[in-house]
Amino acid sequence: MENLFNVGGVELPQPFKARRLGHVGFYYDDLAAAERFYTDILGLRVSDYLKFDPEQPPAAIFISHCTDHHSMACISSGLADKCDVDYLRGVTLNQISFQVGTLEEVVNGYRFIKERKIPIWRVGRDFPGSNWAFYCRDPDGYHVELFYGMEQIGWNRISKPVAMREVEGEEPSLPQRSEQQEIHDALNDDVELYEGHKSEDLTSSDYVVGGVTLPRPFKVNKVGPVHLFVRDVEVSEAFYHDLFGLVVTEEVVWRGHRAVFMRLGADHHVLGLYPLAMRQELGFSELTTVMGTGIEVCSYLQLRDAVEYLDGLGLKRGPKVPSELLPGIDHAISYIDPAGHCVLLYFSMEQIGWDGKPRPAQQRRKIEAPWPESIAALSDTYADQTLLGPIG
Incomplete structure (x- = not known):
């Protein structure tokens, strides 16, 4: 028992x-x-x-x-x-x-x-x-x-x-004030x-974002998920499940490598575990075992505008990851931060319902290239928790 x-x-x-x-x-x-x-x-x-x-x-x-x-x-x-x-x-x-x-x-x-x-x-x-x-x-x-x-x-x-x-x-004594x-x-x-x-951001507000003037054509809505390269996916999976209660949403096998995606709530995953052997195959920096961190913006339109804006600044893009290795994430593109960490910009995370089952892979959106100006809504579009309060 x-x-x-x-x-x-x-x-x-x-x-x-x-x-x-x-x-x-x-x-x-x-x-x-x-x-x-x-x-x-x-x-x-x-x-x-x-x-x-x-x-x-x-x-x-x-x-x-x-x-x-x-x-x-x-x-x-x-x-x-x-x-x-x-x-x-x-x-x-x-x-x-x-x-x-x-x-x-x-x-x-x-x-x-x-x-x-x-x-x-x-x-x-x-x-x-x-x-x-x-x-x-x-x-x-x-x-x-x-x-x-x-x-x-x-x-x-x-x-x-x-x-x-x-x-x-030291260990907190209870109760506290x-x-x-x-x-x-x-x-x-x-x-x-x-x-x-x-904190102040007093740069000029040159962009209209959803009816509000902002210094950039997008607003960050969420930080996460985190994607890590690990030495043994099975051992790490057991650690996060048995000790911290994360639940496996999905696993993907790619070229013989098994990757696991784990969640806490309704988001498809907050943690992705990839075998370290994939790092070189995917073209990631050997200076870090971090594959990347997600940064969610508020809408698909903001994501498209963010890409145009960041490309215009000459920001270095990250490796292109096959879509099957980013299950639960819709349109996304990555950039490299000053330490070589990959930042994955996206706008939508698949939501998991009461039965705990992810959307079947064949029912996920097929990403077109180039990205269209607008896309059809899915059943869980804009259903995840969003930023409350003013966007700027």
Whole structure:
């Protein structure tokens, strides 16, 4: 009989439920170049910097497309040289982070993973971002985070002030103060709440996007999925399924190689696992074991306009991946970031219903070349969760 855990009154195989891919982090030799790529070019915004010395450049840059404090972290590779034993063999992914619904789940998840002798990287509360979390290593050395309580940044674009950053480096004790209580206590301590980092994108708004003027002809709607090259797909699949509760949506065999696509919710997948042997065959950089990260824009029209815009900037395109190796993703095109990571731009992710079955491959859209001006709607077009609030 399988041992089940009570998670909010529901019996599950793990003592937590990973709800979504929250954010990803990558190492960069040139943080300034990474910042320009993701902000000036792709339109995300800087929400915070991590500095160990006020007189020195930042050690990390936190970037967001939404109200989450960050959906991407750009980390100095100098930190990887000091603390990440797998960096030198190409593990340039600093973290892949899954969100749970409660702090209790983080604590129980930490104990669950630790009891199974999985290497723990760190545990506690992270700043910038305010989230409680623990990190462990997967079989390839990728850091996997389970977190709760990501700081939210509202209309004024101001992050929490440094004075409210109470870093914790151990298993959280329960219960903790609510965020409302933290703010109340900070006010009583005369903390100036509006001294956090404020992001601004004051470049000219030359493009009309859905009736709103923006600096670019598109708006990033989501970060993810993450696609990784791994040494043993079967071992990695078992790790993410048995320990973190991801479910296999689909597997694809290509030229004798088996790739697996795993989900958390209705999106076809948040994680793609490809055998490392495919990296050279597909033409990806041998400097990184990361195949790529998806970035979703809000519509097919925006995707077409984004391609024209990014090609016009002279951005380097990534390898062309056969469509069967990107199941669940409709029209897509990739570009290369400053560290050689592939960024996959797309507009639509197939949605999985209550029965857990993906759309049969023969019923998926056939991608025309060149792309037409408009395309027919599918049953799940615009059905996935979308960006709430103003697009700019």
